[in-house]
Amino acid sequence: MSALEILWPVLILAFILVGIHTIFGLEIIRRGVIFTDLAVGQIAAVGIAISSAFFEGKYQVPLSLAFALSAALLIAYASQKSRHIEAFIGLLYALGASSVMIVLSAGSEGDELFKRLMANDILFVMNDEILKAAGIYSVIALLYYFIYPKLSGFFKELFFFALLSVTVTTSVPLAGVLVVFTLLIAPALVALLQKRIKPILFGWGYGWFFVSLALVLSYHYDWPTGYSIVFVGTLITLICVLWLEKRRA
Known part of the structure; x- marks a missing residue:
C-alpha cells in the first residue's frame, strides 16, 4: 500500500x-x-474518561458534551463578570486535567487513554468518523456565520462558547x-x-501546510x-511569530 493510499483519509x-x-x-x-x-x-475529556472508566466506553458523546457545555456556560458567565478571565480559564483547565487523571487512575489502561486524549493517532480514524465530523462541523460553521452575528450580550457569549464546546467535543476523540x-x-x-492576505484564508493555507508536513514526517x-502535528505546528509557528514580530518592529 502506497503512502498516498494510507495518508489521503488523514489529510482530508x-x-x-x-x-x-x-x-x-x-x-x-x-x-x-x-x-x-x-x-x-x-x-470534555473528563466525560470521555468517565465513559471509559465506569461505562465501558458507552455514553461517551453525551457525557463529554455535557461536561464541555458546562465549561462553556462557566466561561461565558466568567467572561462577563471576571476581571481575570485567563486566570479563571487556566484553573478550569487544571481542574479538568487533574479530574481526568483521578478518574483514569482506577483502571489498568489509564495512562494509555490519557496519552490518546492528549494527542490521538489520527492515522487510524475511520472514514465514517470523518464523514460524521464533517457533517457536524458544517452545521457549526453555518450557525457561526448566520446566527452568531445577530446575537448580543450574554446570549452571544454563551452561543459562541457552546459552538466551541461542540466543536471541541467532536474533535478531542479524533485528534486529542x-x-x-x-x-x-x-x-x-x-x-x-x-x-x-485575509486572515481566514491565510490561516487555512498555513494550517494545511504544517499539518501535511507533519503527516509526511x-x-x-x-x-x-498526533504529537508530530503538535511538534511541527508549534515549532514552525514560533519561528514565524518571531520573524513577523521582528519585521514589524
Missing part, C-alpha cells in the same frame, strides 16, 4: 479540522482568551486535546500577525501522528 480529516478550528481560533485570539479551547477540551489546541491557535496567530520516520 486534517483539512476539515484546520478549516473549522481556524474560524474559532481567530475569534479566540481577538478576544484574548487563548486557553479557552484547551480548558473546554480538557473538561493538544492537537485541537494547536490547530485552533497556531494558524490563527500567524494569520493575524501577517497583513497581506510522521509516516516516513514512524513518529506518533
Whole structure:
C-alpha cells in the first residue's frame, strides 16, 4: 500500500479540522482568551474518561458534551463578570486535567487513554468518523456565520462558547486535546500577525501546510501522528511569530 493510499483519509480529516478550528481560533485570539479551547477540551475529556472508566466506553458523546457545555456556560458567565478571565480559564483547565487523571487512575489502561486524549493517532480514524465530523462541523460553521452575528450580550457569549464546546467535543476523540489546541491557535496567530492576505484564508493555507508536513514526517520516520502535528505546528509557528514580530518592529 502506497503512502498516498494510507495518508489521503488523514489529510482530508486534517483539512476539515484546520478549516473549522481556524474560524474559532481567530475569534479566540481577538478576544484574548487563548486557553479557552484547551480548558473546554480538557473538561470534555473528563466525560470521555468517565465513559471509559465506569461505562465501558458507552455514553461517551453525551457525557463529554455535557461536561464541555458546562465549561462553556462557566466561561461565558466568567467572561462577563471576571476581571481575570485567563486566570479563571487556566484553573478550569487544571481542574479538568487533574479530574481526568483521578478518574483514569482506577483502571489498568489509564495512562494509555490519557496519552490518546492528549494527542490521538489520527492515522487510524475511520472514514465514517470523518464523514460524521464533517457533517457536524458544517452545521457549526453555518450557525457561526448566520446566527452568531445577530446575537448580543450574554446570549452571544454563551452561543459562541457552546459552538466551541461542540466543536471541541467532536474533535478531542479524533485528534486529542493538544492537537485541537494547536490547530485552533497556531494558524490563527500567524494569520493575524501577517497583513497581506485575509486572515481566514491565510490561516487555512498555513494550517494545511504544517499539518501535511507533519503527516509526511510522521509516516516516513514512524513518529506518533498526533504529537508530530503538535511538534511541527508549534515549532514552525514560533519561528514565524518571531520573524513577523521582528519585521514589524
